[in-house]
Amino acid sequence: MNALEPHFFRHEWARLVAVLVRVFGAGNLALAEDVAQDALFRAMQVWPIEGTPESPSAWLTAVAKRRAIDELRKARTQELAAPELARMLDSEWTRAGVVEELFAPKPLRDDELRMMFWLAQPRLPEASQVALVLQLCSGFGEDEIAAAFLTTPAAIAKRLQRAKAVVTTSGAPRELADSDLGARLDVVHRALYLLFNEGYHGASEAVMRTDLCREALRLVMLLVDHPATSTPTTVALAALLHLHAARLPSRLDANGELLPLFEQRRELWDRELVARGLELLDRSSEGDDASAFHLEAAIAACHATAPSFEATPWKHIVRLYDALLVFTPTPVVALSRAIAVAQFEGPERGLEEVAALDCEELRGYVFYHAALADLSARAHETTAARAHYDRAISLARNASERTFLERRAHELEIDH
């Protein structure tokens, strides 16, 4: 028996849906999903009995093609075919040939890419875009998306249904001109960045988190590998995601609890991902484009290449944060900068920097209080530290954040 790649079914499902939407048209997305589902269901039934075929992907494609042709033949009206292909797909003489061509490897890769841009509909809320990408580009089921967002499958089903009503009535993936691709690239970047963040900072199970990060990496590489979308900003985003992903293995301790950066075992970092991230970062600086992703990737590179927490080039990181603030002048970025300042100028200076940032938005942000607590503790202001930990714990968004903060607060009591 041939062993299948992990998540092979997910990726095949997404691949088939992308090309089937091309066959049936945007209005028949549900049918496209159904035909793809059917092909996998067939594989699940047949392969245990007959063994995994030599080329699993070709087998699935053949089944989906056959069913697509059946569906087109059954349809009485031309409604079942993509409007621009209806004439060709309606004729017994040309149908099979056209379908054959649509399933060829190269247009197929193009269809997968276009799917991402089709779903990055600027009118949709970002959470809906990410849910759509997870389902239709990554092949996640509703339950799995719900687990990723810590919500109920019913809520996700409703969100997807609403979002699909919007995308299916706003043109087809193929109608996106290359200029549309350019215009939507920002939205796609943002959706992939959020997808990755959901995995990196989200509260779902560790396995799910790794899956989400891996999916974001896979999809961003589709963008990098396609000439129409491989801009320096795309490459910078890919660099950033690789460098962050490299640190995933050390973020949790043996009990699955979050570890602060200075306690993480750097020998667990994935050196290959670091190398690939650095290579992409190099590539991203070809040309004049600069973006927030370039700077975030440069900061991530500083961490990923530092031999230890103490030997991190904090001064350089602060300069990068200064530049990042020009692109992203948000209190959260300023807070990260202040924390970096404290690493080489001392906790008192850090506290001054943080105090200067005081604003409504930060006061409701768990890591603002966590940072204040940490800096206060290091400045031996135990009472203040305790108060900030209490506030941070009350703001924790999930159990793993809460456990993390409680442990830090507890260490404070032991030390004093």
Next chain:
Amino acid sequence: MSEFLYLYRNGEKLSPEQMQQQMGKWMTWLKDLETKGVLKSAGQPLERSGKLVSGASRAVTDGLFAEAKDVIGGYSIVEAKDIHHAVELTAGCPIFGVGGGVEVRPIAKM
């Protein structure tokens, strides 16, 4: 030894990831039956759709989708000492993990 028909009744709709996992489990389970020497035929999966013909007028209706819950998605034939043994052998069938079931029917001896 007698022969028994296993009719696999589908459970809930599965995600692609679940289907991939299910497939691996089916392989293991069928292999296990084979090793025990009780698998007479692994059987064949059934098409997802069909027709139901019923009544004196032989009214023809569409069958249910093979993915729908409780619909028979396939079958196997096993050899077992008796019905209890045949039931026992279903242990480990992956279909239980996804809300489905196995109908065990003795094949009548002539």
